[in-house]
Amino acid sequence: METAFVSADTGHRTQSRAPAYPWPALEFARQAQDYWIDAAQRSVLFLDMLRRRGNDHFEHIARTGPNVLSFPFEIVADGRGFERPVNYVLVRITAPPGTVTDPAKRPFIVFDPRAGHGPGIGGMKRDSEIGVVLKAGHPCYFVGFLPEPVPGQTVEDVCRAEAAFVDKVAALHPDAEGKPCLIGNCQAGWQIMMMAATRPEATGPLLLAGAPLSYWAGVHGKNPLRYLGGLLGGTWLTALSGDLGAGIFDGAALVANFERMNPANTLWKKNYNVYSKIDSEAGRFLDFEKWWGSPILLNAVEMQFIADELFLGNKLSSGEIRFSDGVRVDLRNVTAPIVVFCSHGDDITPPQQALGWILDLYDTDRELIAGGQTIVYSLHQSIGHLGIFVSAKVATKEHDEFTRTMDLIDVLPPGLYEAVFTEKTGATIHAELVSGDHVVRFERRGLDDIRALGGNDAEDDRRFATLARLSDINQGLYRALLGPLVRGLTTPQSAAWLRQAHPYRQRYAAFSDRNPLMGPVAPLAEHVRAGRKPVAPDNPLLGVQEAVSAGIADTLDHVRDLRDQATERFFLTFYGSRAVQAMVGLGASGSAPARRRMGRDRFREAAMAKSIATLEARVDQGGATEAAVRALLHIGLGRPHFGADERGFAMLRRIRQQEPGSRRFSLARFKALVREQYLLLLLDEERAMAAIPTLLDREPAERDRMIGLISRLAGATGEATEGTGRRMARVEALFHAPDGAGGAIEGRGRLGEPSSIAS
Incomplete structure (x- = not known):
């Protein structure tokens, strides 16, 4: 019988022989003893890992500019000093030893999402968006943000600051071949699209990774996140949260929403994975949790704009958003190529939301080409939302190849293309001309290829339009009746106390050295490490453990599916009611299109x-x-x-x-x-x-x-x-x-x- 041990140097299991008992009952008793010793030790080490996670959380948020970048950098421009100040900062990434960048090459700017989490996810690992840009020899810049917003800053102010950052980078590379390429992850994707639509002359190609731009889009039986606004009647709850926060919206609420989407992962699988592999997975878990567990703040006016104008109003792709100077945000104004990277496995930004805006702008392929836009899309089959801009496999394939071929993308004729990746082999013709590990080809596609992904019909659009109107009514009632009372009772101190009392933050405090009950955990964990006895991988009780874990995960997935089905049924039934539609003034079915489209210009x-x-x-x-x-x-x-x-x-x-x-x-x-x-x-x-x-x-x-x-x-x-x-x-x-x-x-x-x- 083999017994597994973990090397203190490598953390990998090694095998040693242990004598087997001649009687099955005694052999099973020994195996059970080995398993329970290992399980108890893993429990202690897992508890200690939670303690370290809590300590990391408080250490991280205590920094002046917390981020999870693994690359050194220097500040180039601080948005807090702008005429319309914002909490965004432009930094130049320093190439690691052995990596040489060419200032004559096109510079890249990575924009991180400000959607509840802090900055740095685009460069958290060496194999990342930033890593592949530096590896290809391009100068790389990063736009991050501080955990607290500047009082009064708006989404428009952030767009103007980002345009100033792009101008600054272009000025630093006057001899570069091509304008700066912008990479926008998730929320940052639609943000840079808004900026590019109002400053089209400033930018080079835009790479949008998991970025939603068509917010109503999706298919039945999937994409439940788009229905959540309808459960409580719109965005009045967003206004209430902002008022309770004394003008500040807590990003922890956004992160908690993401976690509720997949309860099996949140409540079980993520923790079980590290518990079952505590000797090898703890470090990676702690690195990720440092980013995931440090929510930032937004101004309430910023969050209200996002909720009203984008997610419920769906006004970005219809050209209904105007800045304070009267300029309309028209996505047709973007003249640089637009690269859209999305995935069928993304439950936060499904392909329909990442690509549906194209159908909102154009009716025919000829119209798109005549408009002079070049759009390239790539559809991954399985990677999840975070994996689009975090996964090392994605970074070393899709992001690496996009970086290497960005100059080619920049000269593509107008039209819609799909990026097709073929692995380079010994049989590849002219393999010496292929810069990476894959041959990249951009093949012409048509709008029918986007339509084939599925999407809303006219009745679905009426339902979402009904919700948008009901949201306006409910928010108006809140502002008139309840809002003044809430704002009158709220103080900065009460708002700060509510943020600290959020369950999302309390779980970090509970499992940290700030909790006196955690005091014995650290010395006990050290004792366990000194006498660690991992169980043999063929121990039958490990199989039982895996089966129980799979059963728990399946049960939670089933509960999630029932919840999502009930949510969808309620949304389709309630907002599809002709009485509800008439009540909000939508009118008779077929009298007018519910989905507003970009008008003729x-x-x-x-x-x-x-x-x-x-x-x-x-x-x-x-x-x-x-x-x-x-x-x-x-x-x-x-x-x-x-x-x-x-x-x-x-x-x-x-x-x-x-x-x-x-x-x-x-x-x-x-x-x-x-x-x-x-x-x-x-x-x-x-x-x-x-x-x-x-x-x-x-x-x-x-x-x-x-x-x-x-x-x-x-x-x-x-x-x-x-x-x-x-x-x-x-x-x-x-x-x-x-x-x-x-x-x-x-x-x-x-x-x-x-x-x-x-x-």
């Missing part, structure tokens, strides 16, 4: 029409470079899924490096060139291709060099189809025939008839 349409007219006049303007880019895009349109492969872009970069300085294009110039040539093909592919000989006649000496370049780039992926072969032959004929003779063009591109983007 005559100025935008006029500017678009003028831009298209100007573009059509440029079909025969340019030279050999324009002809080569046009030809490459024409070949790409022959593939089943038009898109871009990182290998072609890598080869283009190598060729660019070999070019004389006078011939090198900046990334911004190349981006403008690709977009212009792509739109010319969509307007009228036949006319655009027929003009290539005219472009080449201006630089006849470049014909052979350019056709050679096209051949190399078109073959970089090693993928050829019958359609691309015919198009390549057409291009060769055009480049070698000054009169343009080369046969008829096959097809009209991806959008149909000529001038389709103008229709």
Whole structure:
């Protein structure tokens, strides 16, 4: 019989032989004794770990600027000194020893979510968003925040501060190729989208990780979080919480809401996992709990805006939010590429909420392309919400590959794309052109691909609109009747006492050295460590323990499912009632759309029409470079899924490096060139291709060099189809025939008839 021991140096189990008893009953008695000794020791060590967690909590919140970053940094800008002060801070991340960053590369800025927890989750580990940015050689900055807000600060003030931070980073890297790339996790994702919509000229690509932008969206039987506002009639409870907090909203309430979503994990699985693996999991558990267990504060006006305008009002993607200067937050104004990373396993921000805003803005693919927006999305199959920006596996795959290919994303033509990752192997063609462990390809998708994910029908939208109106009524009643009394009885001292008395904080105080009853735990734990006797992994009682644990978790999951089903049934029934809808003034079914959509903008349409007219006049303007880019895009349109492969872009970069300085294009110039040539093909592919000989006649000496370049780039992926072969032959004929003779063009591109983007 083997007995397992844990090495004091490594914490791993080792095996040693123990004599087996000849009688089964005695053998089982010995196994039971071994198990109960181990279980008792694990219980003591687990209790000591809770004690250390409580102590870590109080030590962490006592710091001036608590965070969980594992990278050193220096402060670059402090938002508290701005004209409209906020509690946000911009810092420059210092690269660890052995890592070199290039100031000429595009800088990245990671924005952490202020949704109840403190800052640092995007750089808590070496394998993190910050870690992969530094590893790729990019300068990296981080926007965090202090635990208490500046009195009076608003969501608008934070947006303005973030724009100032972006301007500051851009000024620090004037020679960088490309504007700063912004990474926004969860709440920070919609925050930087609002900022970019009002300052589109300031930002480079935006990467939104688990960020909700379409708040009503979801599917029946899932996504119960979107129904919670309907249980108590809207956001009047948010107003009450702010008043009881003397103008401060406690982030512990948000964290507690997240925990209630998954009671099995909160009440059992998380703790059981570390209890059952106390010799190896304690350190990781304590590191995570330092972030999870230190809630921050928000101004009540900030939280009320988030609850009213976003989660219940769903006003972001409909363009109904306006800043104090009258500027409308219109997401169509964002000109930089938008990368959306979401997961089917995310129960806080499901794919429908991460991607549904696209359907709110655009009715057709042509409309999206004509609007000039480039949107890339990636759908993970299983990772949870926190894993999107915490998991090391995600960081070393998706975030790493997005970082490495961000320049390629920045030059993609307008449209909707999906990022497809294929593992690099020995059989990968031109593997030397792949920068990471996966080949990344951005394949053209359409709005129907987003619709296929599922979402609300018209009746669902009416239900959410009914809740929004009822919330306004209830909040108005609260403000008029109960609010004055609550504010009159509340003092800063009573508000502080309520925050400290929150059950979320009390659990840390109860299991810490502040509780005298925990006094004997530390010395007892030291005694246990000195005589630790882990049980053998094949002990049958361990199997019983695992079975009991699984039963408890399954029971809690079943209770959660029943709760969520009851919540959904109540929401669908009550807010789907015609009487309730009429009571709030929604009107008869079908009389008006309940879901507000982005309205038509005559100025935008006029500017678009003028831009298209100007573009059509440029079909025969340019030279050999324009002809080569046009030809490459024409070949790409022959593939089943038009898109871009990182290998072609890598080869283009190598060729660019070999070019004389006078011939090198900046990334911004190349981006403008690709977009212009792509739109010319969509307007009228036949006319655009027929003009290539005219472009080449201006630089006849470049014909052979350019056709050679096209051949190399078109073959970089090693993928050829019958359609691309015919198009390549057409291009060769055009480049070698000054009169343009080369046969008829096959097809009209991806959008149909000529001038389709103008229709």
